[in-house]
Amino acid sequence: MPMSETFRIPSHRSHVPTARQRVRKTLADWGITGELADDITLSANELVTNAVIHCWVSDAQVRVTLALQGAHLLLEVHDPDRDRIPRAREHGPDTQDGRGLALVGQLAHSWGHTRQPHTKSVWARFALPVPEEPRVPTGA
Template sequence: MTTPSPAQWGYAKGAPSHAVEFRLPAHASSVAVARRRLRQWLGTRQCDVEVLDMAVLVMSELFTNAVTHTDSTEITCVLRADEDSVRVEVRDQGCKPGQPRVRQATADEENGRGLQIVSSVTNRWGVVRDEHGPGRIIWAALPTAAV
């Protein structure tokens, strides 16, 4: 699978970036593992607690969507940090028809708020089709002053 270029992410040219990648089975039980790995990685970066909590929430929502709305057997997560932001990227292996979109869930619905949450706690997010397969890459960026 491919990773969006720095231009697609909105990186500043020449800005130092640090990244880690891991793969997990596309099972609901892997969501907690993905959150834990993100928390551990950001903990080593001396990330602000509020940013860390928001990044963990974003990971949870994006990974859950990949498990729920794709035909993947494996989900790849890429975590990136530079001096201005933390980025969470979730790649699936196969899409069902349609694009991820923010829904307006009713008060009675138990699901359907994931991308609303992501949109409200990040400064930008997006979806990129994988150039080498049927999957997609969904990413979100959170601003931080000191990562």
């Protein structure tokens, strides 16, 4: 099984569903299903949406990486607008937007951002379930 999967989409809202479908397929291929897959897919949707909405670099591409790292899965969304750093915002009960990072914060074990020389990455880390030890039958 591959330890990581990376793909790119054009930085346009119409490509967000494509990213969501690719994330869901990769998770299923890795045997990650159920609520954890839902949480990762929803987080990817929010981070990719933020990248395509807030990236001011024309003709940009968004890079999405999923990586298995021991007991965690790392989701990274890169875009070339390295100076526009994501910030979770306060929002009222009637606010229509601005809840994505708060949602990612609730779903992920941790999240943050890093700057590279030409891009920024917004990442979320998810704890993977610990596999059960096989049970050895006892003598009857």
